[in-house]
Amino acid sequence: MAYQRGNAQPAWEIGLQGSRAEVSAAALAEGKLYVVTKDGFLFVVGEGEAGTESQAQEAATSVPTEDSGGRAGGVDETPSAAAEILWSYQFPEPISGRLAEQEDGSLIALTLNDLLIHLDAQGQVITQLEVRPIPITIRRDVISSIQSA
Secondary structure, X not given: OEEOOOOOOEEEOOOOOOOOOOEEEEEXXXXXXXXXXXXXXXXXXXXXXXOOHHHHHHHHHOOOEEOXXXXXEOOXXXXXXXXXXXXXXXXXXXXXXXXXXXXXXOEEEEEOOOEEEEEOOOOOEEEEEEOOOOOOOOOHHHHHHHHHO
């Protein structure tokens, strides 16, 4: 769901088909909303068809109200579809951190088991590689000289 600031009713809502897990991360960039779920789905949400003009006007002018039970309320209907899923991708496993969006619109993600995946701007895999951390050994004398500096 997406909310306008100060409004208790969602401006729009969209289902994340295929995922049965909760959202683990989301980021807004260049007019797209990237949503990642805990089961490894990535959804890229962008502008779709707006609701009717009267719904858009109603949503823009709505002020939250409270009913006798203390629940917030506002407009009666959520605009039909102000956003749509542009594309989705299911990672082979959950990702371990953030997505990195590149200048060309492609994305880079690292999974929990160190699989680096590079997706193009349409969600097609460009590169997939296994990256393993390497052990680094630092001599004690180097650590001592850093600490004393």
